[in-house]
Amino acid sequence: xxxxxxxxxxxxxxxxxxxxxxxxxxxxxxxxxxxxxxxxxxxxxxxxxxxxxxxxxxxxxxxxxxxxxxxxxxxxxxxxxxxxxxxxxxxxxxxxxxxxxxxxxxxxxxxxxxxxxxxxxxxxxxxxxxxxxxxxxxxxxxxxxxxxxxxxxxxxxxxxxxxxxxxxxxxxxxxxxxxxxxxxxxxxxxxxxxxxxxxxxxxxxxxxxxxxxxxxxxxxxxxxxxxxxxxxxxxxxxxxxxxxxxxxxxxxxxxxxxxxxxxxxxxxxxxxxxxxxxxxxxxxxxxxxxxxxxxxxxxxxxxxxxxxxxxxxxxxxxxxxxxxxxxxxxxxxxxxxxxxxxxxxxxxxxxxxx
Numbered sequence: 001x002x003x004x005x006x007x008x009x010x011x012x013x014x015x016x017x018x019x020x021x022x023x024x025x026x027x028x029x030x031x032x033x034x035x036x037x038x039x040x041x042x043x044x045x046x047x048x049x050x051x052x053x054x055x056x057x058x059x060x061x062x063x064x065x066x067x068x069x070x071x072x073x074x075x076x077x078x079x080x081x082x083x084x085x086x087x088x089x090x091x092x093x094x095x096x097x098x099x100x101x102x103x104x105x106x107x108x109x110x111x112x113x114x115x116x117x118x119x120x121x122x123x124x125x126x127x128x129x130x131x132x133x134x135x136x137x138x139x140x141x142x143x144x145x146x147x148x149x150x151x152x153x154x155x156x157x158x159x160x161x162x163x164x165x166x167x168x169x170x171x172x173x174x175x176x177x178x179x180x181x182x183x184x185x186x187x188x189x190x191x192x193x194x195x196x197x198x199x200x201x202x203x204x205x206x207x208x209x210x211x212x213x214x215x216x217x218x219x220x221x222x223x224x225x226x227x228x229x230x231x232x233x234x235x236x237x238x239x240x241x242x243x244x245x246x247x248x249x250x251x252x253x254x255x256x257x258x259x260x261x262x263x264x265x266x267x268x269x270x271x272x273x274x275x276x277x278x279x280x281x282x283x284x285x286x287x288x289x290x291x292x293x294x295x296x297x298x299x300x301x302x303x304x305x306x307x308x309x310x311x312x313x314x315x316x317x318x319x320x321x322x323x324x325x326x327x328x329x330x331x332x333x334x335x336x337x338x339x340x341x342x343x344x345x346x347x348x349x350x351x352x353x354x
Contacts, residue, residue: 088125088126088127089123089124089125089126089351090123090124090125090126090198090275090276090277091121091122091123091275091353092119092121092122092123092124092194092197092198092275093121094118094119094120094121095118095119095202096116096117096118096202097116097117097119097196097197097200097201097202097204098114098115098116098117098200098202098203098204099114099115099116099117099193099196099197099297099331100112100113100114100115100297100331101114101331102114107329107331108326108332108333109294110294110295110297110333111297111331111332111333112297113297113298114204115297115300115302116302117193117197117302117303117305118302118303118304119191119193119194119197119303119304120304120353121353122190122194122350122351122352122353123350123351123352123353124190124194124195124198124275124277124348124349124350124351125187125277125348125349125350126276126277126278127265127266127277127278127279127348128169128170128265128278128279128283128284128286128346128347128348129169129170129178129181129346129347129348129349130166130167130168130169130170130265131155131156131161131165131166131167131168131169131170132161132166132167133170134146134161134170134173134181135160135161135166137180137181137184137185138159138160139159139160141180141184143177143180143181143184144177145159145160146170146171146172146173146177146341147172147341148171148172148341148342148343149341150259150343152257152258152259153171153172153257153259153260153343154172155171155172155256155257155260156172162256162257164256165256165262167264167265168256168262168263168264168265169262169265169279169283169284169346170346170347171260171262171284171342171343171344171345171346172341172342172343173287173341173345173346173347174338174339174340174341175287175314175336175338175339176338176339177341178287178346178347181347181349182347182349182350185349186351187349187350187351188289188349188350188351188352189287189288189289189347189349189350190288190289190348190349190350191288191289191290191304191305191306191307191350192288192289192290192305192307192315192317192333193304193305194288194350195286195288195317195318196317196330196331198273198275198277198280199273199277199280199281199317199318199330200273200274200330200331201273201274201275202274203274205274205330206329206330206331207271207281207328207329207330208271208272208273208274208277208280208281208330209270209271209272209273209281213228213325215227215228215325217268217270217271217281218268218271218279218281218282218283218319218328219261219262219263219267219268219279219282219283219320219321220281220282220319220320220321220322220323220324220325220327220328221241221242221247221321221322221323221324222324222325223282223321224247224250224254224261224321225241225246225247225250228325229241229324229325230324230325230326231324231325231326232324242322259343260321260343261321261322262283262284262321263283263321265278265279265283266278266279267279267283268282279318280318280330281318281319281328281329281330282318282319282320282321282323282328283318283320283321283346284318284320284321284344284345284346285316285317285318285319285320285323285334285342285344285345285346286316286317286318286345286346286347286348287314287315287316287336287345287346287347288314288315288316288317289306289307289315290305290306290307290308290314290315291307291308291309291310291311291312291313291314291315292307292308292311292313292314292315292333292335293307293308293311294333296308313335313336313337313338314335314336314337314338315333315334315335316333316334316335316336316345317332317333317334318332319332319334320344320345321344322343322344323344
């Protein structure tokens with residue numbers, strides 16, 4: 001046994017075993033980086049005591065104090081993370097904006113009626129959350145890794161993103177995953193109203209960059225096809241492009257793992273929204289806070305609407321690399337099941353302004 005258990009700083013085998021038990025316990029309840037730091041601190045303190053009993057008592061007391069501090073830190077994130085805006089967030093001032101599309105326009109029925117909606121001031125991420133950012137969350141919070149039911153569309157291996165995609169928006173995350181990340185970082189998901197205001201500003205523009213469609217300004221089906229694809233009018237037309245036709249060929253030739261066509265966040269600087277946000281049209285659709293109800297606009301409040309009180313599906317915004325031009329309009333609404341993890345969906349976070 002002595003050949004296996006060495007203890008250069010400890011004076012007895014019992015003392016060593018006590019220390020090993022502490023290390024294993026800490027590694028079960030905190031991350032490896034934090035546990036190593038805590039163990040080092042506890043060891044330094046305990047070695048100041050001469051007797052075995054005193055050292056063991058000091059280990060217990062310092063470990064308890066360290067765990068208490070850890071719990072308080074998790075429950076109340078540092079000010080630098082949770083209370084102050086980070087450099088990659090934009091301030092959207094309080095005020096009214098045009099939400100939705102008027103009846104008789106080319107908007108879809110769930111965008112009507114158009115209303116003048118007020119939102120309080122808030123901050124929102126300039127960029128979609130990347131694989132690199134999400135990887136820190138997965139590793140530190142021990143959250144599950146992104147995955148897709150189609151193995152070819154799963155871009156993570158061994159609990160980390162594959163090489164070369166770190167600055168692409170994370171995909172294959174559910175609504176619950178997105179909420180967990182935003183909460184962990186001291187933020188939240190934006191509401192539909194906040195998202196739309198951040199995308200179109202106060203002038204009611206059709207796209208984040210203006211009113212004229214340009215397929216070179218956003219990562220979408222049109223961008224990859226090199227021409228405007230207005231709409232996939234049915235599942236048959238979708239399959240004809242992405243499963244059997246031109247889109248399938250492009251994905252195989254240019255896609256990540258021959259499947260996914262995301263681009264690094266911020267690839268289209270000429271398409272920023274009035275508040276300086278990138279990829280508010282295309283790349284990935286984005287989970288938002290609200291339950292989705294196609295008739296919600298008919299009864300929604302005109303001040304800081306939070307979405308329906310209950311529902312079965314969650315709202316998404318912005319369109320994705322898979323979508324036609326109609327889905328990239330700032331007013332377009334989409335939806336998904338809370339536990340679905342699509343290859344075309346990611347998110348960004350928002351934050352209250354106090």
